Amino acid sequence: MLDLHPRNEPAERLPVLLNSPPAPEAVFDLCVVGAGPAGLSLALEAARGGLRVLIIEAGLARKAVPPATRFAATTMRVLDHRRHAPLSETTRTGIGGTSWLWGGRCVPFESIDYELRAHVTFSGWPICPSDLAPWQNRAAEYLDCGSADFQTEPMSGWQSQAVSTSQQERWSRRPQLAPHLGAQVIAHPTVSVLTGAVATDVRFNPAGTAVTQLRVRWAGTEVPLTARDYVLACGGLATTRLLLHVQRREPAFFGGSDGPLGRYYMGHLTGSIASISITPPELFTELDFRQEEDGTYVRRRFTLMREAQIRGHLLHTSFYLGNLPFRDARHGSPTLSAFFLALTSPLIGRCLAGAETRRRNAGRPVGGWGAHLQNIARRPRRLPAEVAAIVRLRYLSSPRRSVFVIHNDRGTYALRYHAEQVPNPHSRVRCNGRTGADGLPGVDIDLRYSDQDVESVLRAHQLLDAELASTGVGHLIYDHPEERRSEAIRQQAMDGYHQIGTTRMSADPSAGVVDPDCRVHGFSNLFVASSSVFPTAGEANPTFMTVALAVRLAHHLTDPARRRSQRSERPGSGWGSPAAWPAQ
Template sequence: MHRDLATLPDQNTVTCDLCIVGAGAAGISMAIDWLKAGKKVILLEAGGFEFDVETQALNNGTNIGQRYYALPATRLRFFGGTTMHWGGYCTPLDPIDFETRPYVPHSGWPISYKEFASFLPAASKMVEIDDETWNLDTYIADKENYVPLDLDPSVFYSKLFKFSPPTRFGEKYRKALVESTSVTVYTHANLTDIVLNEAGQQVKKVRAKSLNGNTLTVNADHYVLAMGAIQNARMLLANNKQHKQGIGNHNDLVGRYFMEHPEVKAGQIFLKKPQSMKLYFFDYLKIKMYSELAIAEEAQRAHGLLNVTAALSPKELSGDWAWINTLPREGKKSYDFWMKSEKKVLARPPSDVDTRKYRTYQMQIRMEQSPNPNSRITLDSKKDRLGIPEPVLNWQLTSLERNSIKGMYTVLGKELIRSGIGRLHAPDWVFDTSLQWPDTLGGGWHHMGTTRMHNDPKKGVVDANCTVHGINNLHIAGSSCFTTAGSANPTLSLIALTLRLSKHLKQHL
């Protein structure tokens, strides 16, 4: 069933078993999972079924940290959420991402990779990809044309990505939800108030409002916030009438540990031996997969590095490559890997350098951000049209990100030389960590953290079941619960985590 709050009489009140706030990848996945549960579900969506400029403006906010995109551009505020401009990249978090790593502060999930992975088949179905395997060797049938680089798999491997069509959740699942007799979708219903009981240990009701002033009160047994990492934190902080510091924020953790995937073009790989590189270049019309180079878990642990991957794109060198051009010149540093490190071995060019043409491939880095409590969402004094304080993003990176970039290039450079297949070039800032990140540094539009998962309320906002500590009927869905970010695009993993929460709620309802 569908109802548009903007067209209903004012002061509506409804009662249900489960209230889900936000109709993006997480919220719609959960609502679809409840279609046949025999319970009454309310799904609140801030926007309508189409993009609207005035509604989108409710995502306004300010960035005071690391250079970043304008916040309204990073998330869509209408039915289907950001899946409506999603690229469809799918790969799950890795086992190491769930581990407590001594060199990564605040790492370690309260759930195992095995448990998380058990929900990947259902998540894969939601985004219309197969879940046969994530092992490249067994997945690739055409081994002649799709050939991975011959690197030591304990150092670097080719990580498999699959492509969703991409699934536009607002189109794919709209009919099933609006025609449902158990789920009611309310559009133009912006969450404004979360009201707790007198003890402050349960949500008593929530209120939503349309831009034209109509209000809706929802009384439910359980509530799920699925609005994304920025808006989830914003609404918990803004609802501070009963708890001065905000809901779930007794330990000043709501909004902290905001994570992104730093992304930047940085350097090239030069391959000596021609080989098919189809595996690393995606073609939506021909094959729904591709690979990126990824540093293996064993190498991450050995060198104390974060999870990093590199996408390759062709950039053919014209003519023979003149090795002498890589030598340091007066007043200019050179950070070609083989000139920078272990000079006795690496500065000596191969004998065929003047006669053999190298094939050149640009590297696009995507990396894990370490959990950082100073990278956070807070509230501005400025308010939106509905009276909710706007969010302030302070995206902060640490020395571990810089050192992991440097370490990854060092390990990859050595492995290319050891294997005899090529060489690596990196720009100055990679090896000279006194230099600033380049202006080309961006993010993947991947918002994670801010309501992180941890069984200790002094270290996380939600417990292992994504329930807000101290409030037994308030739950958080999506990537805001991620304890660490990994290097994987988060959509597939956040859906898997949401379906795990959905199963937990069904057991309690």
């Protein structure tokens, strides 16, 4: 894919925010920590349900800031930079949160993603698809991706009992959420928003069963904030870091120091080890982006069916078309060659494409510099036409597109995969003994990939290749000999963009941090709205699911019966025994 760098919306369209903290005596119905996709969606839905909401955001209103600019490198330390992208590339603070980096891809989970699967250790959600189905249309509204319809007719000539071509991803028309969703939130009469406020501590009642106060640092001073309910929606790593800080003071909280908090850190496996040759080449149009009447872009994908996953002991995996490597002149495309030559300039490259695209297409040219110049000279009229179309769709159209697959006459494209990672309790985030300038603990980020993750991706390719052959619509061309393919997958395994699993959901307090309602076990009024609550990662990008869960949580918090019971209920007595974890 040609994934162009996100372009910021004009500053004058961004919202205006509070100038100072609320009065100490103010008591809100709901305090939301974080103004990213989950926090904004939850706050607006709760406000529409009648709650008085306070949003606390560590960043600024008019500028998205990487966390590395606020914390020393030792505060949040990535242990293996081959596996985890730099935090400066994966996280933003400010209104809109990491939506400033988000490409806009929206994909739901499928039924198998919720299931307890024998071949996936620690799998199984305590909720099912019907628990989230009622909230998916609202999530689509907040993310501006059209409807919540993610199914389409199979591709022409496709008949398979193992691989589906009926699932389509939807793309947000406005993936940077601050100018539209953020503005709606702040314009709501029962929402207050305070920026530049870092949540530094959570205080509890003497019984340790309910939150009584959130403390934030604003303009160099500690400010107490009070609400009936509190939701941590500050991102997977930030939420985990705050809870680890509380656990340093209260070791028995959240399942104990050897419990689930910070464990099961997951993302996805992405990359390409093969190209796909489509027969006939015209089928490309069925696998390329398509624009619906409302302007939303959608795209068909290859996905593994449930029975094939169970039968083959495979993790959930999807495939979609991408551009052949820019640096390989054998693609014959004048446009890809021109983009490669532009990316070799650090200044132009940073303006033209995101970090992941630059990293994927870096390196010495295959075929030499002259071969790229020959591609451009061979089709001199095609280059300006394709570049003009990209410029029009990226900068002049509404909605804008940031991802493009350039059509080629050969019908051969890179086959990109997006695969599930198995939950692993040793893949984790933990305190490193340091303390940041904000008073929160330093953490070591240890993202690990397993042999099962890698081998599943390889066998998923083999299954797709067999189905392509049996249907007569194409075949795979591998980039490496068979004995080197697993290593190629492992070398490309890197995430950190999708911060999943470290506050996982479970009905059992010893096995998870939050319950099926996203309430932190043991506390009556503390909740988490983040992809960090996912017990498994599925193959889907997590943003759509995170927002659907946030909308569902908002309805739980606004339920009239629950609000009445808050005045009289006595929270439960606590945690029970912590889980026994295998030795490191």
